[in-house]
Each structure stands twice: as structure tokens, then as C-alpha cells.
Amino acid sequence: MSSASPTRLKVGILIVSTTASAGITEDLTTPLLRNTFASANESTPASQWVVAATQIVKDSLEDIQSIIKRWTDNCDVGERMNLVVTSGGTGFDESDVTPEAVSQLLHRQAPGLVHAMLSASFSITPFAVMSRPVAGIRNSTIILTLPGSPKGAVENLSAVIKLLPHACMQAVGLQSSRKLHSGGLQKLSTDAGLTPQSPPPAPQQQDAHHTTLTTEGTTKPPGYHSCGHHHHHTPKPHTNPSFSQITQPGEPVPSRLRSSPWPMISVEEAHSLISTHTPNPPETITLPVNPFLIGYVLVHDITAPVSVPAYRASIVDGYAVVGSDGPGVYPVVTVSHAAPTPGDKLPQLRPGQVARVTTGAPVPHGATAVVMVEDTRLIRATEDGREELEVEILASDMGVEENIRQVGSDVAMGSVILSGGTEITAIGGEIGILASVGISEVLVYRKPVVGVLSTGDEVVASDRVEGLRLGEIWDSNRPTLAAALRGWGFGVVDLGIVKDIAETLTQTLTAALPTVDVLITTGGVSMGERDLLKPTIQHTLAGTIHFGRVAMKPGKPTTFATIPPTSPTSLPKLMFALPGNPASALVTAHIFVLPALRQLSGFMGPRRYLPKVKVVLEEEVRRDPRREYVRGVVRWSESKVGGGGLVARTTGGQRSSRVGSAVGGNALLEIHGLGEREPEAEGREVVKVGERVWALMVGMVRGVGWDE
Numbered sequence: 001m002s003s004a005s006p007t008r009l010k011v012g013i014l015i016v017s018t019t020a021s022a023g024i025t026e027d028l029t030t031p032l033l034r035n036t037f038a039s040a041n042e043s044t045p046a047s048q049w050v051v052a053a054t055q056i057v058k059d060s061l062e063d064i065q066s067i068i069k070r071w072t073d074n075c076d077v078g079e080r081m082n083l084v085v086t087s088g089g090t091g092f093d094e095s096d097v098t099p100e101a102v103s104q105l106l107h108r109q110a111p112g113l114v115h116a117m118l119s120a121s122f123s124i125t126p127f128a129v130m131s132r133p134v135a136g137i138r139n140s141t142i143i144l145t146l147p148g149s150p151k152g153a154v155e156n157l158s159a160v161i162k163l164l165p166h167a168c169m170q171a172v173g174l175q176s177s178r179k180l181h182s183g184g185l186q187k188l189s190t191d192a193g194l195t196p197q198s199p200p201p202a203p204q205q206q207d208a209h210h211t212t213l214t215t216e217g218t219t220k221p222p223g224y225h226s227c228g229h230h231h232h233h234t235p236k237p238h239t240n241p242s243f244s245q246i247t248q249p250g251e252p253v254p255s256r257l258r259s260s261p262w263p264m265i266s267v268e269e270a271h272s273l274i275s276t277h278t279p280n281p282p283e284t285i286t287l288p289v290n291p292f293l294i295g296y297v298l299v300h301d302i303t304a305p306v307s308v309p310a311y312r313a314s315i316v317d318g319y320a321v322v323g324s325d326g327p328g329v330y331p332v333v334t335v336s337h338a339a340p341t342p343g344d345k346l347p348q349l350r351p352g353q354v355a356r357v358t359t360g361a362p363v364p365h366g367a368t369a370v371v372m373v374e375d376t377r378l379i380r381a382t383e384d385g386r387e388e389l390e391v392e393i394l395a396s397d398m399g400v401e402e403n404i405r406q407v408g409s410d411v412a413m414g415s416v417i418l419s420g421g422t423e424i425t426a427i428g429g430e431i432g433i434l435a436s437v438g439i440s441e442v443l444v445y446r447k448p449v450v451g452v453l454s455t456g457d458e459v460v461a462s463d464r465v466e467g468l469r470l471g472e473i474w475d476s477n478r479p480t481l482a483a484a485l486r487g488w489g490f491g492v493v494d495l496g497i498v499k500d501i502a503e504t505l506t507q508t509l510t511a512a513l514p515t516v517d518v519l520i521t522t523g524g525v526s527m528g529e530r531d532l533l534k535p536t537i538q539h540t541l542a543g544t545i546h547f548g549r550v551a552m553k554p555g556k557p558t559t560f561a562t563i564p565p566t567s568p569t570s571l572p573k574l575m576f577a578l579p580g581n582p583a584s585a586l587v588t589a590h591i592f593v594l595p596a597l598r599q600l601s602g603f604m605g606p607r608r609y610l611p612k613v614k615v616v617l618e619e620e621v622r623r624d625p626r627r628e629y630v631r632g633v634v635r636w637s638e639s640k641v642g643g644g645g646l647v648a649r650t651t652g653g654q655r656s657s658r659v660g661s662a663v664g665g666n667a668l669l670e671i672h673g674l675g676e677r678e679p680e681a682e683g684r685e686v687v688k689v690g691e692r693v694w695a696l697m698v699g700m701v702r703g704v705g706w707d708e
């Protein structure tokens, strides 16, 4: 990279002072701040501050905001400031409104800068607590509020000025934090916002159409800005110049982004964005009670329309008796089978008589107990030997209603047998109870239909007759995901494979979206010049990307977006653009897609997620900086490690290209990353044998003897 020309960083200085703006007092702060920037330039030759604009305004929220917007929202990225510092209006006086004015404009907060400024000035004067600084980023500009006193302003700025060049570069997407921490400034000659030696051509800037950055819960790349054109409600392809300039297909590769513009969020934040942007179950349908009902969720409580049993039924095969008769020989006067009773009339039993009954048969009127056949003896039969005439009851002390199921004792008529929100499982219990009360159809939430699309010029369907050429690979993601979806009980639309050509991708996605509720793609979401998914979602499909990077391994570039509805009556479509690496695609499908699909199907709360259990590691695992979902095998162990309980080992090599890491696994072992600041992970590079970790179960636990 060339080191000939330094990076120029443009600064706007905004003095907030009603008296200075009216010319009543002199502004002494601007010259001091200029000096501070000038002396900083001496120690950082690679980056040079240029005070490009100065202004004095009165303590007015509107005035402050209008200047800052002018300096941060310019459509021409080259015209924007990299840094805006304000001075004044940060105190406790009623007229002090600078923090409020600035806060409202920030797209992202930078509390670290605030902390640094406050602690620096607090070490000089306790009055530092009387300042209310704020700091953050609007579009790609960093904004700091300095105190009004010239001395305080300089002290505050000096506390952070060394870090600001890096921060400014990151804010325009030109320097990763990794590079920053490993030290060393990067010199850039072409850029997306740093003043320009020769800015790259920015096609489509003229007619660029932007959404404002007010959508809550939406993370936008730092390069995003609003230019005052407001987004109309009809979705229309829009471009985001500072981003598209670099990532639009056809753009010269040298002007590519060299650090991802997508904030790296945590798995938990990703889950929360997914749940926020996933609509509630869109529709309900009435379905028959049969095995195809498995996996559906009931909309309402179901009450029993009848009692089970509907009549007093015998629990055993034997003889219905009048309990007060006691042991002795009795005539067998009638028979009751578990069968429809002719004329729907129960026989009547009198004292001194018994009736032969079978298990489940209606018990005659007058009987108060049933004696098991084992507790009787035959005394006399008919001459042909085909019928009993008399039996001896041997049992004494028959309890009242012994061996008789009372009406409604299994299911009471009118009681709730299944509550709304219950999943019909493959265990059979739910189907069974519905059937037991004669319910043959129920209202459930419709399940989403999911489309699966592989992307990539190299990707070839495995049924192609012709073998692979150099650079080609068989498509494993599409069959893998289709299998997982089928296993979870969702209908899959196979959308095939699409090449890394922007127009083809757009056409395929546009045609596919109306046919599905959720669209899953794999590949094309990282930093490669043919990684087209993110720009296509944003620019062409007018979608909103809610996140584009997650601090996890595998699955870092996982992308989640919603595509606006095409008609007023339809819902937004969910789109998961999963990474192309096979293990990444499969793991992120389990971690992110499954909960969304379950939410759409009516599952609530934690039941949307994979079940989580604690297991004892049988194998040492090395910690990554990112949270890792290690494919593993969880099984019951009698005594080996941990003294009996669930233990886990890995499936072997965990590289995200290795599709085999999912073979034979039944769990994702959640290993906290070194960067997560979890107390148990902090500074501990290895998770040792015998330590307990969470396992997210994706399959059945291996039972005793399975592995022997």
C-alpha cells in the first residue's frame, strides 16, 4: 500500500454560545482547538487533521442540529466531515442543550470516548462532573461534545485525539479494529470518505434514493447516511452510495472495502433482532387430527366435549359384584363385554348375583366392584360346557367402586385437555388425547414455507451427469438444509442454484420471494468481490439488513434481512443469507433459522430455541476469540468423567468447510469466546476435560450402550 500521501481527516468545529454568536463575547475556543489539531498532526504524519469548517451558533437545539446535519449528511461522501467537535452548552443550565441536540442525531453511541474525556478532566478538576458530554457516530462522522471553557475543551479533546484517526477510519469502514489493536496506521490513498486525493467514481449517486436511519433495531453499515430525501413508503430500490460505491458489482476491485462495514453483534443480539422482526404467526388453518398434524401449534385451548370414560368401565376382566354380598357362590346372571351394548341399556344387577365383565366393559347398574377372574373359582357350567352358571367369589373386603373407572375420571367433560400454544408432537400424546374425546380437526397456526437457494459460480447440483471441472464443487448446502428443514417439519421449496451474477441473482430472488415465507440462501455474504447477497438485498430488493455479522464460529457473516411486502395485505418476507461454508450454513440454520421458523409457527419464548443442557467435556477444547458452536456428541456416561451424567466430545475437525463435522453429532457445544468477557472464559484459552459447558441439542442423546 502506498505511503506517499497522508490521510486527510476533515474536522468541523461548532461553537455553541449564545453570547459568542451575538458577538457579545469573543470565541477563544476555536483557535485553541485548531492548535490542538495542528500539534496532533505533528505526531501522526500518516493522518492529518484539516479544520474544514467552523461555525458559531446560539444555544438552540434546532440550530445545532441543522449545522451538524449539514456536516454529516452530505450525499457526497467526500464532502462530509470525518469529525465534528462542538464546544459549549454541555452544563446543567436550562439553556444547555448541546448533549440533547447531538444525542438525537447519533446513530451509534461511543461511550468510551465520553468516559475517556470525563476521566481525563476529572483528574484535573472535580468540576468535570458538571459537564454532560456525549459522543458517537452519525453516518460516517464521529461527533464529540466538548465543554464550553476553552481550557476544558482542549483538555477533553487532548484526552482522545490520538485515537480519533483510527476511529474516523473505522467509521468510514476503512480500518478494522484488529488492525487497530495490532498497532500501525494504515495509509489510504483512495477512500470512501477521507479526503480525497481522487475519489473513485460513484455511479448512481445522482439518483440515489435513501432511507433514513430511524428504523429501530436496524443496524446499518457505518457508511450509511441519510441525505434528507425521505424514504417513501412504496419500497423502491435504493442505493447507499458509500456502501454501493465499493460493493456494487462491476466496481473496480481496488476500491473494495477492506474491513466489513457490518457491526459484529453477539448471538444474543442476533436472536433478539430476529425475534423482533419475525412476524407473529401469520395465519391459522383447520387441520385433521392425523400424523400430518405433528409439529403444528394449537391456536386455542381445547376442551373435552365428552367424558372419558363415558360410562362406568371395568378395569379388569372378572365379575361385577354387589360389594355387600361378600365372598361366596353366586349365579352369573349376565355378561357385559367391551362392545356396544344392544339398545344402549345396561343390565341391572341385584344383591346375590354377579355379572361377567371384560376390561373396559360397562359395569352393570347395581354393581359396586369388580373382582378379577383370578380371585374366583368355577362352580357350575351348562351341560354343553359353554357357559358359566355359578362362580365362587374368593375375594373379601372389596372396596367401594374397586376396579371401576368412574365417568370422566380420565378426562372430565369440559376440562382443558390441551392449551393454546401446545405443540402436537411425534410422541403421540397430543394426537391421542384429541382422538380420545372424538376431536377430528383442530385450529393450528400455519407453518411457514421455506425456500432454499444455493449461490455460487462454483456450485454444481450433485445430479449433474458430467463430473466436476477445476474450481467446481458439488452443492452440499441445499440438500443439507432441505434435510434439516424436513426434519424440523417444514415444507421446503427447492430453489436450485444461482450463479454469482447480480442480475441473475436478483431475478431468482424476486421470483422466489412470493412463493415462500422465509428464504434461505447460502454463500456470497462475506468480503469477496462476488459476494453479492448483501448489496442485492439492500439495493435491489429494497430489503432491510438487520445484521450482517455475528461474533460466532462458524457463521461470522450470517445475514438476516426482511424484504418489504409487495402488497398491502402481505407480510414482510424473512431472508437468511447464510455463509457458504457447509458447517457454517448448517450451524447458523440451527441457531438462527430454526427459532424464526418456530416463532412463525406459533412457538413462544424459549421453546423456539434448541434445548440446552449442561454436559461434562470428555475432550479438551481450545477457545476461539469468537463464541464457538462445536459439533459434538452428547451421551450418557455411567461413571467415566463427572461421576455419571451427560458427557460430550467433539466430532473432530471443526473447520467450517468440513461438512463431515456434522456427521454423527447430536449437539452444538457452546464454547464462550475469549472475546466474550464471560468470567469463566476470560483469559482461559483452553476448556479442560471435566469442565461443564452448555450443549444445544440438535438430535437425541445417545443412551447407555450406544457407543459400546
Ligand SMILES: Nc1nc2c(c(=O)[nH]1)N[C@H]1C(S)=C(S)[C@@H](COP(=O)(O)OP(=O)(O)OC[C@H]3O[C@@H](n4cnc5c(N)ncnc54)[C@H](O)[C@@H]3O)O[C@H]1N2
Pocket (backbone or CB within 6 Å): 454, 455, 456, 458, 459, 473, 474, 475, 476, 477, 478, 522, 523, 524, 525, 526, 527, 528, 531, 554, 555, 556, 557, 578, 579, 580, 581, 582, 584, 656, 657
Ligand atoms: N476477507 C474475508 N474473507 C472471509 C471472511 C472474512 O471475514 N473476511 N469470512 C470467512 C468466513 S468466516 C466465512 S463463513 C466465509 C463465508 O463465505 P460466503 O458466505 O461469502 O460464501 P462463499 O464465498 O460463496 O463460499 C464460501 C465457501 O463455501 C463453499 N460453498 C458455497 N456454497 C456451497 C454449497 N452450496 N455447497 C458446498 N459448499 C459451498 C464455497 O465453495 C467456498 O469454499 O467467508 C470467509 N471469507
Ligand code: MOO
Pocket (backbone or CB within 6 Å): 552, 553, 554, 555, 556, 557, 579, 581, 583, 584, 656, 657
Ligand atoms: O464464520 Mo466462518 O463460518 O468461521 O467459517
Ligand SMILES: [Mg+2]
Pocket (backbone or CB within 6 Å): 523, 524, 525, 526, 527, 528, 531, 580
Ligand atoms: Mg465469499
